[in-house]
Amino acid sequence: xxxxxxxxxxxxxxxxxxxxxxxxxxxxxxxxxxxxxxxxxxxxxxxxxxxxxxxxxxxxxxxxxxxxxxxxxxxxxxxxxxxxxxxxxxxxxxxxxxxxxxxxxxxxxxxxxxxxxxxxxxxxxxxxxxxxxxxxxxxxxxxxxxxxxxxxxxxxxxxxxxxxxxxxxxxxxxxxxxxxxxxxxxxxxxxxxxxxxxxxxxxxxxxxxxxxxxxxxxxxxxxxxxxxxxxxxxxxxxxxxxxxxxxxxxxxxxxxxxxxxxxxxxxxxxxxxxxxxxxxxxxxxxxxxxxxxxxxxxxxxxxxxxxxxxxxxxxxxxxxxxxxxxxxxxxxxxxxxxxxxxxxxxxxxxxxxxxxxxxx
Amino acid sequence: xxxxxxxxxxxxxxxxxxxxxxxxxxxxxxxxxxxxxxxxxxxxxxxxxxxxxxxxxxxxxxxxxxxxxxxxxxxxxxxxxxxxxxxxxxxxxxxxxxxxxxxxxxxxxxxxxxxxxxxxxxxxxxxxxxxxxxxxxxxxxxxxxxxxxxxxxxxxxxxxxxxxxxxxxxxxxxxxxxxxxxxxxxxxxxxxxxxxxxxxxxxxxxxxxxxxxxxxxxxxxxxxxxxxxxxxxxxxxxxxxxxxxxxxxxxxxxxxxxxxxxxxxxxxxxxxxxxxxxxxxxxxxxxxxxxxxxxxxxxxxxxxxxxxxxxxxxxxxxxxxxxxxxxxxxxxxxxxxxxxxxxxxxxxxxxxxxxxxxxxxxxxxxxxxxxxxxxxxxxxxxxxxxxxxxxxxxxxxxxxxxxxxxxxxx
Numbered sequence: 192x193x194x195x196x197x198x199x200x201x202x203x204x205x206x207x208x209x210x211x212x213x214x215x216x217x218x219x220x221x222x223x224x225x226x227x228x229x230x231x232x233x234x235x236x237x238x239x240x241x242x243x244x245x246x247x248x249x250x251x252x253x254x255x256x257x258x259x260x261x262x263x264x265x266x267x268x269x270x271x272x273x274x275x276x277x278x279x280x281x282x283x284x285x286x287x288x289x290x291x292x293x294x295x296x297x298x299x300x301x302x303x304x305x306x307x308x309x310x311x312x313x314x315x316x317x318x319x320x321x322x323x324x325x326x327x328x329x330x331x332x333x334x335x336x337x338x339x340x341x342x343x344x345x346x347x348x349x350x351x352x353x354x355x356x357x358x359x360x361x362x363x364x365x366x367x368x369x370x371x372x373x374x375x376x377x378x379x380x381x382x383x384x385x386x387x388x389x390x391x392x393x394x395x396x397x398x399x400x401x402x403x404x405x406x407x408x409x410x411x412x413x414x415x416x417x418x419x420x421x422x423x424x425x426x427x428x429x430x431x432x433x434x435x436x437x438x439x440x441x442x443x444x445x446x447x448x449x450x451x452x453x454x455x456x457x458x459x460x461x462x463x464x465x466x467x468x469x470x471x472x473x474x475x476x477x478x479x480x481x482x483x484x485x486x487x488x489x490x491x492x493x494x495x496x497x498x499x500x501x502x503x504x505x506x507x508x509x510x511x512x513x514x515x516x517x518x519x520x521x522x523x524x525x526x527x528x529x530x531x532x533x534x535x536x537x538x539x540x541x542x543x544x545x546x547x548x549x550x551x
Numbered sequence: 552x553x554x555x556x557x558x559x560x561x562x563x564x565x566x567x568x569x570x571x572x573x574x575x576x577x578x579x580x581x582x583x584x585x586x587x588x589x590x591x592x593x594x595x596x597x598x599x600x601x602x603x604x605x606x607x608x609x610x611x612x613x614x615x616x617x618x619x620x621x622x623x624x625x626x627x628x629x630x631x632x633x634x635x636x637x638x639x640x641x642x643x644x645x646x647x648x649x650x651x652x653x654x655x656x657x658x659x660x661x662x663x664x665x666x667x668x669x670x671x672x673x674x675x676x677x678x679x680x681x682x683x684x685x686x687x688x689x690x691x692x693x694x695x696x697x698x699x700x701x702x703x704x705x706x707x708x709x710x711x712x713x714x715x716x717x718x719x720x721x722x723x724x725x726x727x728x729x730x731x732x733x734x735x736x737x738x739x740x741x742x743x744x745x746x747x748x749x750x751x752x753x754x755x756x757x758x759x760x761x762x763x764x765x766x767x768x769x770x771x772x773x774x775x776x777x778x779x780x781x782x783x784x785x786x787x788x789x790x791x792x793x794x795x796x797x798x799x800x801x802x803x804x805x806x807x808x809x810x811x812x813x814x815x816x817x818x819x820x821x822x823x824x825x826x827x828x829x830x831x832x833x834x835x836x837x838x839x840x841x842x843x844x845x846x847x848x849x850x851x852x853x854x855x856x857x858x859x860x861x862x863x864x865x866x867x868x869x870x871x872x873x874x875x876x877x878x879x880x881x882x883x884x885x886x887x888x889x890x891x892x893x894x895x896x897x898x899x900x901x902x903x904x905x906x907x908x909x910x911x912x913x914x915x916x917x918x919x920x921x922x923x924x925x926x927x928x929x930x931x932x933x934x935x936x937x938x939x940x941x942x943x944x945x946x947x948x949x950x951x952x953x954x955x956x957x958x959x960x961x
Contacts, residue, residue, distance in 0.1 A: 209796035214808065221812035351597075354947060358940035360891050362898040362913055363932030370916070370923035488803035492895060496917070506804065507899060510811035518808065526799040 192541065199537070203530050208266075210526040211519065215265065218515050219258040252298070265519065268293045295516035299509070304520045307505060312524070314386060314501035315490050321417055322425040322486065327475075329429045331468075334436025339463060341441060350434070357430035361489055365423045365496035372419065381419050384498030388412050420497045424489045428482050435478055439471040446470075473544050480536035484529055588876060591952035598948035601941035608938060612755040613651040616644050619715035619748040621695045627709040628701060636713065639693065642684045647755070649683075650676050695721040717745030719752045719907050731926050738926035740915055746927055749907045750934050756908045757890050757938060760824055764889040767828025769882055772835020773871070779836065780843025780874075781866055787840070794833045805830050806892060810901040820903040827892050831885065835878060842874030880949045887942035894935050909935045 249255040253264060267273040275290045294304035337349045373383040382388065387409075398408040407415065443449065444467050452466045453459075494503035502521060509517035592598050611618070622635035650672050657668040695718060701707050715736065727743040729735050737746035779787040797805070809826050810818065846852060847870070855865050896902040897910025898917075909931040916928035 205792075206796055206799055209792065210799055213796060214800075217809055218812060354597075354943050355936075355940055358887065358936055358943045360894055360932065360935050360939065362895055362910065363928070363935060366913055366917050366928045367932065370925060370928055374923050376923070484798075484801040488801035491801075491803055491807065492899070495899065507807060510807050511900070513812060522800060522804060522808065525801060525804055529799050529801070 196534075196538070199534050203527070203534075206530060207523060207526060211266065211269075211523055212262070214519055214522045215258070215262045218513070218518060219261070221513065265295075268295060269519075269523075294520045297509075297514055297517045299512045299514045299517075304516050307517065308502070308520060308524065311500060311502045311505045314499055315494070315503060318417065318420060318424060318490055318494070318499065318501060319483075319486055322421045322428075325421065326425045326428045326432060326482070326486075329425075330432035331436055331475075333429070334433040335440060335463060335468065337433070337437040338440035338444065339459075346437075350437075353430040353433050357427050357434075359427070361423055361427065361492050362496065364426070365419075365493060368419050368423060369496065382416050386413060386416050386499055388416075420493050420499060423496070424486060424493050427489075428485055431485075432475065432478065432482065435474060436471065439474045440467055443467045443471045473540065476536060476540050476543055479539075480533045483532045487525060487528065588879065588949065588952050592945065592949040595948040595951070597944040601944035601948075604937055604941040608754050608758060609651075611751050612758050613647055615752045615755060616640065618713060619717060619719075619745075619751050620713045621698060621716065621718040621721040622713075623698060624711045624713055625709075626698075626701075626707055626711070628706055630708070635698070639689045640687060641689055642680075642687045645683050645687050646676050646680060649679060693718075693720075695723070699723070715745070715747055715751070717748045719744060719749040721745065721748070728924060737930045738924075740912075740924070740927050746912070746930055749912055750909065750931055753906065753908045753912070753931075754934070756820055756903075756906055757893070757935070760820065760827065760893040761886040761890045761938075761942070763824040764827035764831065764893070765882055765885045767825065768831035768885060768889075769835050769878065771829065771832035772837075773839050773875075773878070775832065776836035776839030777843055777866060777871065777874075780840040781847060781862075781870065783844075790836070791840075794836060797830070797833050802830055803892065803895065806896060807899065807901060810896055815904055818901070818903050819905055820908075823893055823896060823903050827889050827896075831889065834881060834885070838878050838881060839874060842877060843870055846870050846874055876953060880946055880953060883942055883946035883949055887939040887946070890935065890939055890942075 253261055256264075269292055271292050272287075272289055274287055294308070296303055297307060300307065333349055333353070337346045340346045368381075369383065371377045373379065373381045388394075394406065394409045394412060396409050398411045399406050449462060449467055452462045457466075490501060491503035491506055493499070494501045495507050498504070502524070505517065506521045506525075508514075509521060593602065616639075617624075617636070620636055620639070622639045624636050625632060625634050627633075653672045653675060654668070657663055657671070662668075663671060698707075702710070717735070722742040722744045723739075724743045726735070726739050727741055729739040729743075731738040735745050735747065737750065739745055740749075775790060779790050806826060809830070810823070813822060852865065852869055855869050860869075893902060893908065894910030894913065897908045898914045900914060902908055902910055912931035913928060913935075916924060916931075
């Protein structure tokens with residue numbers, strides 16, 4: 192198990208390298224060129240000025256070098272092992288060894304990429320971590336209900352509703368939610384966008400009753416802002432996982448040990464939750480690994496719709512502005528999050544199922 | 552008693568696992584597994600509902616310009632009849648019509664197999680493209696207000712309009728933000744363009760993106776996955792690592808990165824199709840590879856090798872037909888996913904700009920500076936939803952039809 196873990200952890204490194212090469216190649220082969228994106232708001236210039244500024248930028252960011260050289264320079268800066276300039280009195284002295292990772296500075300925002308990600312990552316993780324338990328809760332309850340009522344109205348109805356839910360595009364539901372539920376013309380039940388109210392800095396952390404009346408406090412305010420994004424992020428995964436739970440439960444309920452459990456005189460609830468459910472969870476663990484990319488991709492769309500300043504919004508912005516440093520760092524982190532969650536799913540699988548062992 | 556019976560049935564079935572499906576109690580005709588699966592799929596209610604909607608959509612895609620156009624079918628001005636609609640038919644409309652006509656004729660006549668018919672239609676469209684584009688040249692500058700002026704001046708002596716009287720690009724600022732009603736069925740947008748007409752004309756984009764993108768994915772997946780599964784070794788190893796690299800990024804992230812780097816002026820529908828198609832091949836490649844790996848050691852393949860058949864013959868005649876059926880189900884879901892990806896890209900402002908699409912209409916509902924206009928958001932969304940829902944219903948039915956564990960229930 193330990194060797195397996197180590198091997199998997201080590202395999203992350205070449206895969207990340209591969210991801211960075213692929214992304215870098217895509218960005219480098221951009222037909223528009225990167226220089227234009229760098230000009231940004233100063234784009235309305237006279238041709239010769241424009242040319243001069245472009246030449247300056249190309250020189251400054253090394254864009255006039257061949258792409259492989261650019262990539263190697265970028266890699267050397269980002270990787271924790273590499274060449275670094277040292278102060279020996281001779282210009283250009285390099286030393287090979289451990290050093291700090293430097294993700295560079297955003298081309299558009301002129302701030303260190305690490306800072307930008309440090310601000311955005313907690314928001315995305317908050318979104319993911321608050322939706323995952325809810326997704327599993329609703330998926331399990333509906334899936335079990337459908338499996339127990341197999342072939343009856345509840346099962347068929349739930350099945351149809353869930354396929355329908357699965358087919359609804361997040362962009363549509365998001366737009367409708369914002370349009371109807373945060374709009375003063377219809378139902379102003381939820382805040383329009385962002386993660387906090389403007390006044391949230393002055394709020395207490397917990398809800399409280401004061402002479403002025405009920406104060407919702409920082410925690411409740413954040414939760415209130417998160418309701419719509421979480422629902423929008425989660426519903427299609429609920430549908431997918433629920434169908435899977437149903438299938439897995441049905442398979443288990445057909446097995447001999449369930450009949451034995453019933454014959455012992457156990458109540459139907461005990462049979463369902465103690466015997467069947469525990470044995471049906473295995474496929475759900477593996478599928479977590481494929482749910483996470485869906486949720487991460489969902490975050491890209493949902494943060495854009497709901498204006499949450501997380502990784503997704505940062506990513507779409509950086510892609511639209513061709514901000515190479517930011518884009519490279521974000522794709523690497525997305526890949527890292529996914530690979531680590533795949534690994535966790537594999538480990539959880541081995542722990543949950545004693546028949547699975549990764550020793551070979 | 553019933554429990555005993557069930558266990559007996561289970562034992563019977565368990566003894567039968569692994570046997571080919573030909574051992575069904577009543578094999579009515581000798582059909583291939585693929586054909587059987589298709590027949591099984593469309594005997595289910597959900598799949599039929601899905602198919603019905605897709606047929607409606609296909610009709611909209613083919614006859615869109617004849618159902619909803621600002622150009623009258625026929626009008627009489629100054630004692631002379633003319634047909635502005637036929638005058639403004641685009642080469643693409645003609646090609647789509649030809650393809651649809653061929654499809655109907657081939658389907659009714661049953662002269663060719665599905666694959667052969669499809670190739671025939673594609674070939675015909677490619678061959679006819681050049682002459683059609685040369686022959687059919689609609690006017691470049693279209694002035695829709697002409698018909699309104701003619702009508703208001705009373706110069707139209709007789710006129711026959713299409714069912715819905717608006718073209719998608721007919722922006723009449725006098726009519727902007729009209730709610731749904733008898734005149735504009737789904738209302739109008741900020742510029743005064745008819746929403747129904749936009750949705751109707753965009754169905755062509757949605758359908759073609761779904762088919763072409765998935766077609767590219769499947770073709771790439773079959774070729775690469777097949778080679779991986781058949782030749783194993785270094786090629787398999789390298790390709791598998793590459794697939795892992797591609798799959799360690801969420802597909803939407805990859806799509807956004809690629810399409811954001813393409814300058815907006817060259818982002819056409821074909822580019823969207825290609826990007827969505829190429830990024831989606833990994834699933835199919837994995838599927839086909841796994842199938843090939845399990846098939847290549849089976850007796851019938853060994854027999855084919857022993858008989859001295861060429862490798863291409865073994866791959867295309869022996870392995871592929873047997874390994875392809877499971878890909879069918881994934882393909883159906885894949886078409887729905889491709890449509891959602893296209894809509895999402897358009898929604899994020901990264902889709903094609905030359906034609907209206909359902910996603911860009913949704914984007915308009917969100918970004919239009921006039922606040923939330925419910926009819927612009929509702930109807931394109933319903934169109935996307937129903938289409939994806941149809942594909943998913945068919946996919947579910949296909950999965951049930953192909954799953955032997957579920958089959959014994961019926």
